[in-house]
Amino acid sequence: MNYKRFIYYQGTIGMASSMIFPFYILLIKNVGNSYAQFGWAYGLFALTAALCYPLIGKYADHVGDKTLLAVYSWGMAILLLFFPLASEVWHVYILQVFMGMLGAVQKNSEKTVLARYVTKEIAGTQIGRYHVWTSVATAVAVIATGYLIDFLTIASIFYVASLVFAWSGMLLLKLNMPEPQQ
Amino acid sequence: MKTAWMVLLYLFIFGLSLYFYSTQLNGPTADLHQRLLPVEIKTIKAGMSEDELQKIVEDAKQGGDTLSIAGMQHSQGGQTVYPDGIMIDMKPYNQIIEVNEEKKTVMVQSGATWANIQEAINPYGLSLKVSQSQNIFTIGGSLSVNAHGLDIRNGSLADTVVSMRLMNADGEILQLSPQENTELFYAALGGYGLFGIILDVTLQLTDDELYETDTARMTYSDYPSYFKQHVQKNPDAKMHLARISIAPESFMKDMYAITYKTASDQGQLSAYQELKTENLVAVPKFFLGLSRINEAGKDSFWNAQKTYTKQIDGNLVSRNNVMRSDSEFMEYDNSRKTEILQEYFVPVDQFEDYIPEMKAVLEAHPDFNLLNVTIRYVEQNEKAVLSYAKEDMFSLVLLVNQGTDAESIEKTQQVVREMIDVTLAHNGSYYLPYFGYPTKAQMQAAYPKTEEFFELKDRLDPEHRFMNLFYEEYRP
Numbered sequence: 001m002n003y004k005r006f007i008y009y010q011g012t013i014g015m016a017s018s019m020i021f022p023f024y025i026l027l028i029k030n031v032g033n034s035y036a037q038f039g040w041a042y043g044l045f046a047l048t049a050a051l052c053y054p055l056i057g058k059y060a061d062h063v064g065d066k067t068l069l070a071v072y073s074w075g076m077a078i079l080l081l082f083f084p085l086a087s088e089v090w091h092v093y094i095l096q097v098f099m100g101m102l103g104a105v106q107k108n109s110e111k112t113v114l115a116r117y118v119t120k121e122i123a124g125t126q127i128g129r130y131h132v133w134t135s136v137a138t139a140v141a142v143i144a145t146g147y148l149i150d151f152l153t154i155a156s157i158f159y160v161a162s163l164v165f166a167w168s169g170m171l172l173l174k175l176n177m178p179e180p181q182q
Numbered sequence: 183m184k185t186a187w188m189v190l191l192y193l194f195i196f197g198l199s200l201y202f203y204s205t206q207l208n209g210p211t212a213d214l215h216q217r218l219l220p221v222e223i224k225t226i227k228a229g230m231s232e233d234e235l236q237k238i239v240e241d242a243k244q245g246g247d248t249l250s251i252a253g254m255q256h257s258q259g260g261q262t263v264y265p266d267g268i269m270i271d272m273k274p275y276n277q278i279i280e281v282n283e284e285k286k287t288v289m290v291q292s293g294a295t296w297a298n299i300q301e302a303i304n305p306y307g308l309s310l311k312v313s314q315s316q317n318i319f320t321i322g323g324s325l326s327v328n329a330h331g332l333d334i335r336n337g338s339l340a341d342t343v344v345s346m347r348l349m350n351a352d353g354e355i356l357q358l359s360p361q362e363n364t365e366l367f368y369a370a371l372g373g374y375g376l377f378g379i380i381l382d383v384t385l386q387l388t389d390d391e392l393y394e395t396d397t398a399r400m401t402y403s404d405y406p407s408y409f410k411q412h413v414q415k416n417p418d419a420k421m422h423l424a425r426i427s428i429a430p431e432s433f434m435k436d437m438y439a440i441t442y443k444t445a446s447d448q449g450q451l452s453a454y455q456e457l458k459t460e461n462l463v464a465v466p467k468f469f470l471g472l473s474r475i476n477e478a479g480k481d482s483f484w485n486a487q488k489t490y491t492k493q494i495d496g497n498l499v500s501r502n503n504v505m506r507s508d509s510e511f512m513e514y515d516n517s518r519k520t521e522i523l524q525e526y527f528v529p530v531d532q533f534e535d536y537i538p539e540m541k542a543v544l545e546a547h548p549d550f551n552l553l554n555v556t557i558r559y560v561e562q563n564e565k566a567v568l569s570y571a572k573e574d575m576f577s578l579v580l581l582v583n584q585g586t587d588a589e590s591i592e593k594t595q596q597v598v599r600e601m602i603d604v605t606l607a608h609n610g611s612y613y614l615p616y617f618g619y620p621t622k623a624q625m626q627a628a629y630p631k632t633e634e635f636f637e638l639k640d641r642l643d644p645e646h647r648f649m650n651l652f653y654e655e656y657r658p
């Protein structure tokens with residue numbers, strides 16, 4: 001069923017993004033060195049997201065959820081390839097701006113997809129189940145990465161996560177979604 | 183199809199990213215010696231108090247973690263790091279505990295820098311006996327490499343240590359001195375942080391003094407006799423350095439020497455005693471910048487150095503101020519970016535034969551970008567297990583501008599190994615705090631007690647609690 005595929009997709013990207021997030025902080029720590037810089041990095045992320053939501057909201061109804069999810073998956077896959085190269089605080093700032101944009105795309109699409117496909121009467125059960133599986137995937141990823149990092153460098157985590165995002169992009173192909181209504 | 187293009191584009195960027203990442207790792211960009219050595223450091227703990235340090239060592243023991251010790255981290259061969267280990271940052275451990283005016287001693291915590299000590303002892307008219315030419319290094323880091331500098335009368339840095347306390351791999355604190363725990367004392371001096379954490383140190387001081395600067399020019403073949411006649415035999419000569427030309431016009435031939443001699447009128451000392459701060463580094467920096475670019479730049483750098491040296495002839499300067507050299511500070515400033523250091527020791531009597539052979543090696547590698555060669559004197563001293571001064575030696579410090587890609591690193595390595603072979607053939611040795619270009623065999627030839635050193639390490643710290651990349655690379 002389509003809905004199952006969507007959960008599978010969300011689980012995959014959940015895994016990929018939770019793989020990097022705990023270690024992402026380590027990267028910023030290596031590159032930046034003050035709390036103010038931390039603050040800026042995360043602030044920029046949230047700020048760009050805020051600026052993007054209205055735009056994305058409009059687009060979602062025009063181009064369709066699937067396209068936006070594809071933008072997110074491939075966007076993240078490519079963006080993560082730049083993280084290992086970051087060596088200056090401003091590199092991180094720029095990456096954070098892009099992360100903010102893509103993050104907004106994902107958050108919005110996740111919700112629109114749910115809104116469009118969930119049956120109103122059993123919405124609670126359906127969304128609950130959706131969260132179970134995506135959370136399990138996230139938990140597994142974080143724990144597994146903790147072990148993995150003992151063998152790999154931080155940089156390689158970004159490469160692995162990037163590959164997982166690319167894989168999620170391929171998953172989208174199999175996801176059938178109705179064309180957007182004009 | 184769209185997706186196929188997407189996948190192709192993705193793979194292309196993936197490849198590019200990997201490529202840049204791996205060249206960045208091999209190639210020094212921001213911090214040469216650190217970048218050359220891809221290691222991760224799990225935690226950095228500032229060692230503030232003895233109890234905290236003890237706890238770090240005990241926790242590491244329990245958790246089976248490896249510790250490496252770091253001062254200012256100016257060593258360039260991974261002496262302060264170990265993959266997946268815990269690096270102890272000693273910098274916050276930097277109190278000046280006591281200045282004893284009568285005994286002329288100072289007791290300091292090992293994270294203090296020479297600059298910190300100078301500020302504390304200068305008001306008492308006291309001065310360090312031995313330190314590097316610059317004052318930016320920590321006491322712990324300097325003792326652990328058994329550093330040397332411009333002073334020619336006070337023996338080695340090890341000789342100036344009255345006593346020190348060291349925390350070993352079990353977290354025990356031991357008192358070390360030439361009378362107590364001597365084996366460990368002479369292993370830890372020049373021990374590269376492998377025998378434990380040096381906690382505090384009592385150093386013998388001397389009086390601050392007013393010096394008159396005496397400069398001279400000569401060719402390399404006259405230098406050893408000049409040194410013996412005018413420096414070594416002159417009881418007034420206290421500190422000394424020289425430079426040999428790297429400019430094409432006078433390559434490895436022209437030299438100038440600077441000697442600091444006790445001034446006849448010490449009454450003027452107080453007028454010169456104020457510690458000077460950095461002045462006008464921009465000018466030498468500019469010339470050094472030129473010399474990095476091309477041959478003409480090297481000629482003008484050398485000419486500027488000669489002119490400058492001539493100008494300072496006769497200048498009066500306090501001992502403490504000589505020991506906080508600024509012209510060399512600028513050398514460091516650059517060495518952090520794309521420049522590396524090498525240092526070779528050659529017996530005084532071999533110098534005349536040695537220089538032409540070094541010249542031949544350098545001329546055979548025109549791409550090797552040598553920027554400066556400073557020459558100093560170290561007296562024979564074999565107390566430290568890893569002692570580089572097997573006889574009375576001249577030391578040559580080479581400042582090299584190096585490319586950042588794997589190929590340039592390979593090239594530098596080749597030239598370095600050739601130069602060390604020449605040095606060894608003249609009964610010389612080389613200095614260990616720099617990048618791991620030399621081979622294991624070269625280390626064993628330069629340091630006959632290499633094996634003893636590593637055996638001692640394995641005996642005193644069998645669990646290898648204290649480790650660094652230097653051990654990893656050079657353990658026979």
Ligand SMILES: Cc1cc2nc3c(=O)[nH]c(=O)nc-3n(C[C@H](O)[C@H](O)[C@H](O)COP(=O)(O)OP(=O)(O)OC[C@H]3O[C@@H](n4cnc5c(N)ncnc54)[C@H](O)[C@@H]3O)c2cc1C
Nearest residue numbers: 253254255256257315320322323326329330374375380514
């Ligand atoms: C520009 C430049 C100029 C230099 N000039 C000279 C010179 O004139 N003469 C000279 O002799 N050398 C010179 N050196 C080499 C320098 O003396 C050494 O690299 C020295 O170790 C640097 O001190 P640090 O505080 O940076 O030590 P670090 O590099 O931090 O540490 C050096 C070693 O000491 C160990 N260590 C540090 N603190 C402790 C401690 N508290 N207890 C136990 N082990 C410890 C570390 O584990 C490491 O093995 C120069 C280096 C540079 C980069």
